[in-house]
Structures are given as C-alpha cells and as structure tokens.
Amino acid sequence: MHIPDGYLGPHTYIAYYGVMGPLWLWASKALKKTVKAKHASYLALGAAFSFVIMMFNLPVPGGSTGHAVGGALVAIVLGPWAALMAVSIALVIQALLFGDGGITTIAANCFNMAFIMPFSAYYIYRVVSSGSEITSTRPVFAAAVAGYLSLNLAALFTAVAFGIQPMIAHKPDGTPLYAPYPLGVAVPVMAFEHLILFGFIEAVVTGLVVAYIMRSEPSLLGFTGVYPEPSAARKGIANIKGLWVGLGVLIIFTPIGLIVSGTAWGEWSTEEIGALLGYVPEGLKGLNSIWPSLLPDYSIPGLKGSPLLEAGGYIISAFIGVLVVTAAAFVISRFLPAEGK
C-alpha cells in the first residue's frame, strides 16, 4: 500500500500535504496535552512498535506467509491521535531509509495508513466492543472486524488516489502521465486482493494480539481510555468554547457571499442551467421539485429588499443550519458508547 514517487501527479500529492499538515499539528498538540512531558519517549516507542509490527511474518494456511500493516492495532492500543503520529514516523523512516514509499507521496501514504486506517479502526472497535466486559470475547471480535474493515478502507482510498490520476493528468492525446489505470480497474484490483487475503491477515493479527493483551495485561487496553480525545469532547459543550467562538465569527461573516457575483461551479439552479445551456434537462426538472427548501437561497422569506435585510437573512440561515447540524450530531452521539463503559 506504500505509494512510490511517480505514481501520483503534483496536484494530488500537494493536496495530501495540505490535508495532513493540519492533522499532524493537531495530533501533536493533542498528544502534548494528554501524555504531557512523556510524549517524546512515548511516541518514539510507539513509532518503533508500529514499525516492527510490519516485520512479523505470519503463517497463512496453505504454506505461504504474510504481514500486517498494524495501523488498526496501534490505534486500538495507543488511541487514534497517538497512532496517527506513531505510524507517520514509522512511514517517514521507511520512505527515507528503505525506499518503501516515495518522498513526494509521504503525505498520501500517511493519509491512508496513519489517518484513515487508525481512525476508522479505532471507532469501529469502540462501537463493536462497546458495553462488553474486558473478559468477554467481543473486544477480540471487534478488533478483528476493525482490522479487516480499516485495511480495506485504506486500500480503497489508495486505489481511488491511483484511479483518479488518468483523469487529472494526461497528455493532449489522452496518454496518462502517472498511475495509468482508471478507477474502474484500480479499485476492483485493489479491493479484490485486500478483501480476499490481506484483510484477513490484518484481522487475525489485530484480533489475536488484543486477545493476548487481554489475557496477560488487560489494564494496558485501558490505555485507549487514558490517551485519546473523545473523553474531552464528551465532557460537554463547555469544553469547546473556542469552537463556539470560531463558529460565531464564521456565522457573522457569512454575508460576504453576497458580495461575489455568479454561482459556485456545479451548484446552478434550474433557471441558471436553463440560461447556460439553453434548455433544462428533463430528469433535472423532475428531480428539482422533490424537495422544496425551507430557507430558499439562504434567505428568510420576508427579509428581502435591502442589502442589510438580506445579510440578516444570511446570518439567521447560518445560525439555523448550525443549530440543526449540532442537534443532529448530539442525538447521534447519544447512541455511541460512553467513555469507560
């Protein structure tokens, strides 16, 4: 799954750096806060552990061998933010020293294996194992499921990165410049080998190691409760004051959109499509009337006429939108397992 240099075009790998930069910053802040001064040694050993997991070969029925990526296991035992940093460091060492994965593609590899994989694994594990006793077999099952699904998810993201290359980078005559296969080929090929083989290896390693730790030192699995961030998020709304202030500022500035003329590309209304194309496609006409919006064009019915009133309508629409999304997230969070259970 390590993408070498030359597989991704500059547009793609620069975008990955744009995504990973803030994530790395965020993760190191989260770790400094939770692990305090110990974070240097904790992270170094965590990263060394992430690196060596890949060195273990596992017998596979039929006489062959395979190895796990380990992102799921590291996330379950260290928490997702620590896993993000630890696996990233392991990947940097692999790329710099062993040519396993490219330099331009470090961020892409970290995104797939140090972000998508640990985070999906961690939350799958939490949801499936929620409410179970430390002595039950459910956490082992949950770990195996998390290993299998998270590896496949990471493989899917990798395949999509490959698959979009012919679309975004080719010569005038259509010759692809980077990874040459379209989504229709890259995704099935990647999915096939991970669904059939590698996913199971990851599942076996993740499940069996969690079983071993539960047997020999179950308190270590409590690490997930000590280090990661969800505990802080669940403590309540008061803990995220900064977020509310930021949201408030964003809401106040929403009317800036009124200054710009034109519509965002691809977000045309039927009237605009009619004006642009000269006709409105039949299917679009039919679909358009299915859902009449409550606040059409982010404005409040009645608040129209002067720019000031329109700006007010924008702010109220933004406020209602934030309220609805927060309420929905709150309701969903009630169904998620609570901390420490």
Next chain:
Amino acid sequence: MKAEWLKTSYIGPCPCCKINGGKYSFIDKTLKGITNFFNEGVFSETYAKEKGLMQAIDPRVKVITVLILVVAVSLLRHLTLIAGIYLLILVVAVASRIPLMFFIARVWLFIPLFSGIIAIPALFNVFVPGESLVTLIRFEKGWSLGPLEIPDTISVTRQGLSTASIFVMRVATSVSIVVLLVLTTRWQSLLKALRVLWVPQMFVFVTGMTYRYIHLLLRLIEDTHLAKKSRVIRNISAGAGQRWVASQIGFIFKKSIKMSEDVYLSMLSRGFTDEVRTASTFRTRPIDYIWVCLSALLIFIVLQLNSMWG
C-alpha cells in the same frame, strides 16, 4: 555471534521438517527481514563515509536540491527529459564512488519491480486505447469483462507504450534520486538536515529516537525467533503459528510501553526539560554553492524544455 546453522533457512533434522512448509517458514522470513534491516543500515553508512561528490555536499543543501529535483521529475511530461535526468544521476552516483552496477541494480531490480509489472498491461489497447503498433490477437467480436471493454483485437498502442515507459522511467528516476541521497548521507545528518524543511525540532528528535528503538526491538524479536527456531523440530499448524506470532507482537507492545516509562525517567534524571536542542555542525562551503547553481540551472532548463515541447 550467531551460530552458522541458525542462519540457514532449513532447520530441523531434515528439510522436510522445516516449520510450516513453503520455501521459507514464517520464522525464517521474519529473521531474514530483520537481517536485511540491519544490513541496510550498515550499507548506507559504508558509502556515506566515502570521499565522493555527494558526500562532500552539506546535507541541508542536498536535502533541498533532492526534494526540488524529485518534484521537478514529477512535473515532466517527456520521456527524453526524465531519461536525461536519470543519466545525470548515474554520473553523479559514479562521482560519489558508488559502484554503477550496484546502484542500477538496487533501483531496477529491487524497488520498482512492482511498478514494472504494474505498467505492462498499460501497453495494450484494453487499458490505454490509441494507435495500434503491433496487433497480437484478433477475436471475432469484442466483449466486456466487468468494468473492462475487451475490443476485437488486442494490440500494443503507441499511447500505451508512451504511458508505460514514462511511468516506469519516472518511478525509477525518482527512486534513484532518493537512493542516491540516502546512500551518500549518514542517517543522523539526514535527520538533522530535515530541519531546513521546517520539520519541527521535536519531530526530528523523536524520529531519531524511534530509529534507535527499532534496532533494540528488532534485536528482541530476533532473539525470540531464534529461540523458537532452535527449539521447534516439527511442523506446527498455521493457527498455532499465528497465535505464537500474535503473542510476540503483544509482548513487544508491553515491552515498548514499559520501556517508554523507563526511558522518560532516565531522560528526566539526565536533565531533559522537554526542550530539544541539537548542535548543528553543518557548514556550507564553495562546493555547496556550485552544487546549488548547477542544480538550479538543470531544473530551470528541463522545466523550460518541458513547457516548450508542450
């Protein structure tokens, strides 16, 4: 010192009793991987100590120029330009006292073997349609296979050849540039030099620590695997093998957590204040300026040609 008989892959009274079949058992494979890891470390240090061109250049300058060069290679759209850079890299490798065949083989045999195999199907019109160069098979009519449309003739296309060759050449050139940097720079200097790319001090420090602890953990893993290997004389089932490997990973995890506490305490007792300072011994010399100018000129010329040729 390890006994010679432990290094061979066929262990037990006779080869038929090696653990769990296959050419190499899982234990041998892990041991082999660990040996390779240690060898790599020693290898890169050997060439880094030579007195050659790349070794003479300030690691910070090397890191920056290599990075810009790899990015430039990723921007090129013409095979000749990429191949030209590859040839230049070979010249620099020779000037850095790296045996040419070793350098070529390391890149072409070891790393992009995978990329080479990946590129082969792209030659054909099934994946990259275009002007046919050689027709291989003719069918009565085409059909579709999942998302793929199989045409009535299978042929190698000019576009396919261009795609595959640019792709393989680009991967090989990028890998060569990075391998050249790694072979001619000591690991510690390489890490320290990352500071010029605004990599935080703490990250460089932790990565250096990680590298050392990888060695320590691998020694532990090597010991437990050798112990297992020297005690097992008959086949064990895949299930039992998997449980054993999992227990080893679990053990290494417990050891890491315990060790991170100990390491922290020992750092604390030696005056660690959560602030990292590294002494920089790097000095730029005239050769660095010449190197920067030549690299900039090269990159400027290839990018100009690239945009001129369209």
